Amino acid sequence: MDLTGTSAIVTGGASGIGAACVRQLAAKGATVVIADLQADKGEALAAEVKGVFAQVDVTDTDQIAAAVKAAAEIAPLKAVVNSAGIGWAQRTIGRDGQLESAHSLEAFTKVIAINLIGTFDMVRQAATVMSTNDADADGCRGAIVNLASVAAFDGQIGQASYSASKGGVVGMTLPVARDLSAAGVRLNTVAPGLIETPIYGEGEAAEQFKANLGQNVLFPKRLGTPDELASMVVECITNSYMNGETIRVDGGIRMPPK
Template identity: 75%
Template structure:
């Protein structure tokens, strides 16, 4: 699918995998809307790639619609990358046998609301906008890439909320792709492994920690680069025969219990 002259939206696009994806799509000629809460970083990236920043909280349907409408003014919306998300670690029960020590239910709901419901909300609304596009070759109107995680399959101790949210993103892939096939919109999911993003911090201690984490990767024994994930995102957007797939990009890692 040719996205030159079209518009694209990348949620969580101000940093990490989202920013790398935005750069890749812009390099293919798309006008990219950076949909994020980080205004300073988002504005800077939008200026760099000739796109537009829109402040978006993915738990707000109004914010999502605003981003879609902004993208439509730049060109037909043909690409969406759902990269916004948060992590949380807490064991399901505490050590003292008290109800109050069990996993914080509100935090569980928050992770689900952002990672899963936010992804679905953008998907359903962006696909609605895409359905109004003039069809390209083979009646194609657009493509969406959602971001899951290897935690959807190899969830570690304390990852109940995060793995639940990412497992939901994996689980929606096939049924939503089947729904959207009626209007010529494709949907795929990427499941990243350990990726070198700002979440790990900076400095010698952070580098030593990342090197230790990299030892658990099958090969190459290092953390993945955001652009290596973005390369797969670009392929899933532009390759018109990729549909309804969940693809791990993880160096072959299978996460241990902890």
């Protein structure tokens, strides 16, 4: 699928994996709407790639609608990447036998709301607009990639909420792809492993921590880069025969219990 002269949306596009996707989609000829909460980083990146920043909280359906409308007004919306997400670490129960020490239900609900429901809301709204595009030679009108995580399969101790949210993203991949096939819209999921992003911090201690984490990777023994992840995302968008699939990009790692 050719992205020249089209528009695209990347949620969580202001930094990390999302920003790498923004740059690679722009290099393919798309005008990218960076949908994020971080206005300073988002506006700077938009200026760099000649795109547009839209302040979007993915739990706000009206803000998603505004971003989709903004993209469609620029050019036909052909690509969406759902990269917005949060993590949370807390064991299901505490050590003292008290309910107050159990996993926060509010936190669990928030992780699901952002990582799973926010992803689905963008999918349903963007795909509705994509369905009105002119089809290419393959009958394709658009493509969507959702970001999950290897935690969907190898969830660690304390990752109940995060793994549940990403497992939901994986679980809806095939049924949603089947739903959208009648409209000529493809959908795939990419599940990253350990990717080097700003969450690990900076400095000598952070570098040592990342090096130690990298030793758990099968090969190569390092963290992945945002560009390596983004290249798979872009492949899923541009390769017209990629549909209904979940792909791990993780160097072969299988996460230990903790």
